[in-house]
Amino acid sequence: MNARIAGLYAITPDLADTELLCRKARAALAGGATVLQYRNKSAAPALRREQAARLQALCRDHGAPFVVNDDIELAIALGADGVHLGKDDGAARAARDRIGASMRLGISCYDSLARADAALAEGADHLAFGAAFPSRVKPNAVRASAALFAEARARYRAPIVAIGGITLDNAPALIAAGVDAIAVISALFDAPDIEQAASSFTALFS
Numbered sequence: 001m002n003a004r005i006a007g008l009y010a011i012t013p014d015l016a017d018t019e020l021l022c023r024k025a026r027a028a029l030a031g032g033a034t035v036l037q038y039r040n041k042s043a044a045p046a047l048r049r050e051q052a053a054r055l056q057a058l059c060r061d062h063g064a065p066f067v068v069n070d071d072i073e074l075a076i077a078l079g080a081d082g083v084h085l086g087k088d089d090g091a092a093r094a095a096r097d098r099i100g101a102s103m104r105l106g107i108s109c110y111d112s113l114a115r116a117d118a119a120l121a122e123g124a125d126h127l128a129f130g131a132a133f134p135s136r137v138k139p140n141a142v143r144a145s146a147a148l149f150a151e152a153r154a155r156y157r158a159p160i161v162a163i164g165g166i167t168l169d170n171a172p173a174l175i176a177a178g179v180d181a182i183a184v185i186s187a188l189f190d191a192p193d194i195e196q197a198a199s200s201f202t203a204l205f206s
Helices: 018-030 045-062 071-077 092-099 111-119 146-155 171-176 194-202
Strands: 007-011 036-039 066-069 082-085 104-110 126-129 160-161 179-186
Touching: 007 018, 007 071, 007 194, 018 036, 018 045, 018 194, 036 045, 045 066, 045 071, 066 071, 071 082, 071 092, 082 092, 092 104, 104 111, 111 126, 111 146, 126 146, 146 160, 146 171, 171 179
Parallel strands: 007 036, 007 179, 036 066, 066 082, 082 104, 104 126, 126 160, 160 179
Antiparallel strands: none
16 A cells, blocks of 8 residues: 555646646645645547546656546556546545555545545545635535544544645644645645745755
8 A cells, every 4th residue: 555645635737738837736745745736627539538638647756646536447557556446436445446545535525524435435535525625626616614624534544635726824723633645726826936835845844
């Protein structure tokens, strides 16, 4: 099993320009991102495969786990370190059976501890809760309260990831509540200096 999920969990923005995507990802990894998840809901399969392969190579260079969002078959084809699934991407048990024991499985639990209980029972390795704050990427997402993160920390030994609207200003409250990792898209990849933003997020955990 790969190293424990912790620190800055970078999730890629939807970009058709593979070179730009790779430049942004390289900067995030150079700044200290400990995990990179490839997420592109709009790309055609061939582009997804190309982008994922390029990003995985960058992660290998930086010693960071590479995770594929919502596409089990792509993750298997590339030999990715992990796959992350939402509520519409299939059951955790079926995913675990398909990917085997060695690949990391993350599950989005939104604002539901019951979903987290079921995910762990079915083979999930880590749990994502959110949106922690209003999110530009998913403006209509359900909200996970600060109390929920604290309860999840007390309840589970598995790594807990916070996602949704996280910035340098509000991330400390989540870290204080006990989350292991913060998943960031906009505040990282839209920053004028991505490497510096990644370094600043990483420093919050020290």
